[in-house]
Amino acid sequence: MSAENAVFNMQPLFTDADAEAVAHQVRIGFVGPGPKTKAFGEALAAFAGRSYGELTVSGTMALTVAAVAIGLKRGDEILVPAYGVVSTINGFGSYEFSPRLVDIDPQRAVITVEELERRVTPATRAVCYVNFSGATGQDLVDIEAFCKERNLLLIEDAACAVGQSFEGRRAGSFGDVSCYSFSVPKVLTTGQGGAVLTNDAEVRDNVIRFTDHGDTEWRKTNLNHGIGNNLRCNDILAALGMAQLDTLEDRLSRRRASYAVLTEELPDHIYRIPGNEAPLHNIVLADNPAALVAALGEKGIRAVQQYRTVSEHPPYQHLADVAFPNADLWSRHAVYLPFGTGLTEEQAMRVARAVKESGQVLKPFRSNRA
Ligand SMILES: Cc1ncc(COP(=O)(O)O)c(C=O)c1O
Incomplete structure (x- = not known):
């Protein structure tokens, strides 16, 4: 299998217009946090339907900043999903908040009101809903109502969900504060970067204070x-992000096209999100994930087994106070097939055929709840 025929796990897409946007920024010499950074934050807020958008260095840091900005203090209890990328819990654990785990729905891979009901305690102050692989639907609407009713703060981790929406509301507009990530796997990527979105001016000011030396006016007052x-982010990355936000619909269409091939070929076995939208990732649950990854690898197709039940990571082992059977199911069986805005339909077809030819048994996805 020659290197050029390999299908890598992650296929980003950068256009000439993206490169030109960066080159322009360098040519005009605005490379620090400046007008483009401010404009990109504002454009993201307008896009999401939020009043304010501030950029920071990563999606993980965006979560820390968001939690502090809405008034959470070290030691405060935040409920987070028991399965997923370690970044979410690290956003809180690294600042010594007190995360507590909630099992996911086995089909949808998101937390639900039912699971939250089981885990919420009088000490709980906040919930972090992760729009898993982009999933933005009724579960999030229900959780938003649940949090309001129980007086809990809601942080939406929409790291994977830029461009997703549900019933006219965009991912990034739910709860007290929302976070985006612009790391390489995302549909809109600046290599690294994140954003915090809110409707609350005080929360926005707190974000600025955390990310810019403790004061919103210090550059004017020298105090x-x-x-x-x-x-803070900078104008080079913001220019790259802005170029992609301007062409987001095209980027999403490319993603939908490759995903459509996979849903056509593996209709009962590919992970789905609400609204017949394309998730960020192409995921199957295999009885023997290692064998599937190996079989694909022999054909130059790089798939990965990833994400653990969060309490398997040594710093979070103390969070295994109950069992998380659904998180364990995903941890043991999920295979992330190649994905990305740059994945072509032809590559997606090769991937789907290789999955079928592997003869490996996949678990069915039944639910595609709105
Ligand atoms: C659900 C989720 N939350 C948070 C993050 C953290 O983002 P970043 O990698 O930009 O720190 C990611 C990124 O992988 C993610 O997928």
């Missing part, structure tokens, strides 16, 4: 009323 860090 810093608080202590903050420097966690």
